[in-house]
Amino acid sequence: MRIKKRYFFLSIFLAIFISACNLFTTATINNNSINLTVSAASSLNEAFTEIGFLWEKETGNKILFNFGSTGKLAQQIEQGAPVDLFAAANKSYIEDLDRMGLIVSETKALYGQGRITLWTRDDSPLNPQDIRELTRSEYGRVAIANPDHAPYGIAAREALESVGIWQEMKPKLMLGENISQTKQYAETGNVDVAIVALSLSLNHPGKWELIPDNLHQPIDQMLAVIKSSNHQTEARHFAEYINGIKGRELMKKYGFVLPQEMID
Known part of the structure; x- marks a missing residue:
C-alpha cells in the first residue's frame, strides 16, 4: 500500500515538473x-x-x-x-x-x-477599354490616388497626360488618400470608375482593363x-x-x- 502511495505521489510530482518545464519553454519562445x-x-x-x-x-x-x-x-x-x-x-x-x-x-x-488598371463594379453598365473614354459624358466622376504623395496616382496622372486629357479630366477627379481608398470610391458607387493598382484588381470582383505601361513611368x-x-x-x-x-x-x-x- 505504501508503495502504491509512493508511486502516486511520484507521478503527481512528475506531472507538475513536466508542466512547469513546458511553461518555461513556452515563455522562453515567447x-x-x-x-x-x-x-x-x-x-x-x-x-x-x-x-x-x-x-x-x-x-x-x-x-x-x-x-x-x-x-x-x-x-x-x-x-x-x-x-x-x-x-x-x-x-x-x-x-x-x-x-x-x-x-x-x-x-x-x-x-x-506595379501596373494600373481602369476598374468598375460588376454591376456597372460602364466598362471602359481605353483611358481616353473617361472624357465621355457618361463618366461623371473618376477616382485616382492623390498624385502629391501616392505613386499610383502619379502614374494615373502621367497616363492621362500622355493621351492629352489631364486638364479636361481635372473637374471629374476625386482623389483618394491612397490606392485602396481610391478603389473604395468606385466600390461604393461614389465614382463611376477608378484608376487603381493591378494588385487590387486581380482575384477580386469587378471589371478591369490594364492601362498600357508606355503611358506612364515604371512603378518600380x-x-x-x-x-x-x-x-x-x-x-x-x-x-x-x-x-x-x-x-x-x-x-x-x-x-x-x-x-x-x-x-x-
Whole structure:
C-alpha cells in the first residue's frame, strides 16, 4: 500500500515538473519572438498580408503592417516613426530616405513593378477599354490616388497626360488618400470608375482593363531596412523572404512584375 502511495505521489510530482518545464519553454519562445513593424504601400495590402502570414508561421515572430500612401509613410519615417522595414511603391522615396541617412543603404532592393488598371463594379453598365473614354459624358466622376504623395496616382496622372486629357479630366477627379481608398470610391458607387493598382484588381470582383505601361513611368517598387530599427536582423530576413521563392510566388499572384523580369 505504501508503495502504491509512493508511486502516486511520484507521478503527481512528475506531472507538475513536466508542466512547469513546458511553461518555461513556452515563455522562453515567447520572450525570444519579436514584433516587426513594416510600413508598406497600400497596393501591397493583400500580397504582403499573405507573405507575412507565412513568415510568421515559419519564424514565430509577428508583423505589424502599416499600409498607406508611400509619401505619407515616408514622412512618418522622416519624423521618427518606429518602423523596421519600409516597402515603398516607388524607389524614389527610398532613395530620398537614403540621402537623409535614414535607411541601411545596402538593404535597398527592388521587389516588384506595379501596373494600373481602369476598374468598375460588376454591376456597372460602364466598362471602359481605353483611358481616353473617361472624357465621355457618361463618366461623371473618376477616382485616382492623390498624385502629391501616392505613386499610383502619379502614374494615373502621367497616363492621362500622355493621351492629352489631364486638364479636361481635372473637374471629374476625386482623389483618394491612397490606392485602396481610391478603389473604395468606385466600390461604393461614389465614382463611376477608378484608376487603381493591378494588385487590387486581380482575384477580386469587378471589371478591369490594364492601362498600357508606355503611358506612364515604371512603378518600380523598392524596400529597405530603417536605420533606427531595433530589429534589423529580422527586418533583413523578412525583406529577403519577400524576394525569395515563396514571396515572389505571391507577388506574381497579385500581378507584380518581378525584379528579374524588370531587368529582362
